[in-house]
Amino acid sequence: MSDAIADAMAAVSARVLDRAADWDLAGEIPPSLLRELGDMGLLCAEVPAAFGGLGMTSAVSGELTAHAGSLCSSLRSVMTSQGMAAWTILRLGGLAQRRELLPRLTGGELAAVGFSERDAGSDVATMSTLIRRDGDDVVVDGAKVWMTAAGYADLLVVFGRFGDDAAAVVVPANAPGVRIERVRDPLGCRAAGHANVLLDSVRLPAGHLLGGGGQSLQLLVTTALSYGRMSVAWGCVGILRACLAAASAHAKTRQQFGKTLGEHQLVARHLADLLIAEQSATRACEHASKCWDDGSSDVVMATVLAKHLSATSAAAGASTAVQVLASAGAQDGHVVARAYRDAKLMEIIEGSNEICQLVLAQHALTLA
Amino acid sequence: MTAEQDTRTVEETLLGFLEVKTKAKVGLDQDLFASGLVTSMFAMQLVVHLESEYGVAIVGSDLKLDNFRTVTTMAALVRRLRDESAVTEGV
Ligand SMILES: Cc1cc2nc3c(=O)[nH]c(=O)nc-3n(C[C@H](O)[C@H](O)[C@H](O)COP(=O)(O)OP(=O)(O)OC[C@H]3O[C@@H](n4cnc5c(N)ncnc54)[C@H](O)[C@@H]3O)c2cc1C
Numbered sequence: 001m002s003d004a005i006a007d008a009m010a011a012v013s014a015r016v017l018d019r020a021a022d023w024d025l026a027g028e029i030p031p032s033l034l035r036e037l038g039d040m041g042l043l044c045a046e047v048p049a050a051f052g053g054l055g056m057t058s059a060v061s062g063e064l065t066a067h068a069g070s071l072c073s074s075l076r077s078v079m080t081s082q083g084m085a086a087w088t089i090l091r092l093g094g095l096a097q098r099r100e101l102l103p104r105l106t107g108g109e110l111a112a113v114g115f116s117e118r119d120a121g122s123d124v125a126t127m128s129t130l131i132r133r134d135g136d137d138v139v140v141d142g143a144k145v146w147m148t149a150a151g152y153a154d155l156l157v158v159f160g161r162f163g164d165d166a167a168a169v170v171v172p173a174n175a176p177g178v179r180i181e182r183v184r185d186p187l188g189c190r191a192a193g194h195a196n197v198l199l200d201s202v203r204l205p206a207g208h209l210l211g212g213g214g215q216s217l218q219l220l221v222t223t224a225l226s227y228g229r230m231s232v233a234w235g236c237v238g239i240l241r242a243c244l245a246a247a248s249a250h251a252k253t254r255q256q257f258g259k260t261l262g263e264h265q266l267v268a269r270h271l272a273d274l275l276i277a278e279q280s281a282t283r284a285c286e287h288a289s290k291c292w293d294d295g296s297s298d299v300v301m302a303t304v305l306a307k308h309l310s311a312t313s314a315a316a317g318a319s320t321a322v323q324v325l326a327s328a329g330a331q332d333g334h335v336v337a338r339a340y341r342d343a344k345l346m347e348i349i350e351g352s353n354e355i356c357q358l359v360l361a362q363h364a365l366t367l368a
Numbered sequence: 369m370t371a372e373q374d375t376r377t378v379e380e381t382l383l384g385f386l387e388v389k390t391k392a393k394v395g396l397d398q399d400l401f402a403s404g405l406v407t408s409m410f411a412m413q414l415v416v417h418l419e420s421e422y423g424v425a426i427v428g429s430d431l432k433l434d435n436f437r438t439v440t441t442m443a444a445l446v447r448r449l450r451d452e453s454a455v456t457e458g459v
Contacts, residue, residue: 090427091427091428092427092431093427093428165432210428211427211428211429211431212428212429213429214429214432215429215431216408216411216431216432216433216434218408218433219408219411219412219415219431219432219433221408222408222409222411222412223412223415223431226412294420295419295420296416297413297416297417297420298413299416300409300410300412300413300416301409301413304409359409362407362409363409366389366390366391366410367391368391
């Protein structure tokens with residue numbers, strides 16, 4: 001492992017320490033800690049050096065994401081949002097916008113991304129947020145739901161309709177007309193700062209419109225989600241690593257019926273299942289990241305496949321880990337208890353299980 | 369090679385790529401979206417393919433479905449982006 005990734009992982013570990021359980025119970029990560037990690041470029045590590053970032057490849061950044069995910073899925077969720085915001089700005093923004101905004105995202109400011117609305121979840125193309133030009137300004141009206149990290153964010157990347165097309169606009173969280181309401185008591189990733197965001201005639205200089213607007217909604221969403229899916233997939237690998245470690249350590253020492261749990265074959269099978277899940281999810285993510293780094297068009301399907309495999313494996317694996325730990329892991333805050341709640345939500349976001357299956361099935365039919 | 373020949377080569381390569389990826393024969397000016405061959409996921413594959421194959425960056429306002437509607441429009445996009453980068457790089 002190179003020094004850069006080892007240093008990055010150590011920097012994350014040194015800040016999380018054993019505090020993830022407390023953050024989960026409190027529903028909050030200290031914002032100063034997030035800003036500190038952000039200022040080191042660690043929340044969106046793939047931003048090119050030319051824009052102040054660490055310029056990590058997808059493969060290396062993936063390992064960092066998995067590491068964060070093994071410690072705290074709330075922190076990893078904040079990374080996913082920050083990375084998705086940075087990627088959206090990199091892909092959609094003009095050069096001046098990239099030069100202005102990306103160094104802010106690697107300089108301690110925090111960002112969230114909003115597609116989903118109350119009536120536009122899986123069917124995101126039906127979103128009704130309106131972005132319109134008004135002279136030298138742009139005006140945004142709409143209501144986004146469940147924006148990860150919006151509770152901490154300085155910048156909100158908001159997607160909406162723009163005439164017959166679509167656009168993404170960068171909205172400062174403190175702009176007049178923006179109201180951010182925390183989602184209370186989320187099932188999992190409890191400290192990720194999920195919030196519903198109301199945008200009431202938010203007026204901004206037109207320079208906040210990424211790339212001038214007027215892009216295809218489908219392509220905008222697919223572009224942003226491609227990063228988000230990769231990040232969630234690696235985050236789920238982290239969940240599996242944490243579950244495998246906790247279950248194996250417990251099964252090795254805890255004794256019942258005169259021998260360790262690991263010596264009971266039915267328990268041993270759980271450990272085998274966890275190892276298989278962790279390894280296969282890792283391989284799928286490595287492959288998708290390689291496609292990403294190589295610029296292969298196979299990246300699109302490889303990413304959906306990795307996300308789906310990792311999320312379903314993490315949800316099943318976390319359930320298995322709770323089974324092995326039993327009462328020892330049955331308390332909120334415990335690593336496997338968090339994994340159990342956090343992993344379930346990974347089957348819902350960035351393309352639910354069903355949506356991923358539809359995409360993969362369509363791909364199979366196309367190849368037939 | 370003239371710019372025109374260049375564009376023709378891009379078109380031919382694209383037709384080959386589409387045939388492999390969609391298992392269907394397509395025409396130069398066939399509307400790929402109307403014929404249901406191309407979904408937004410596949411349009412994303414086309415973006416990545418054109419970028420790595422021709423060393424262009426399809427970003428910002430070029431992320432319009434219309435640019436990917438036919439083989440002809442894609443080849444024209446590649447040609448324009450190559451011309452633009454040639455200008456900015458002064459080559
Ligand atoms: C923890 C968390 C974090 C989130 N973070 C963000 C964020 O940062 N930004 C953001 O914009 N949004 C975010 N979301 C919202 C998320 O994107 C949506 O929850 C997701 O798109 C699903 O939409 P929905 O919840 O409205 O479910 P629905 O779309 O109502 O779906 C309900 C169920 O029906 C299934 N279903 C729907 N359509 C079909 C179909 N055609 N075929 C088969 N099954 C179908 C779904 O898979 C699901 O199981 C977050 C959500 C959660 C839970």
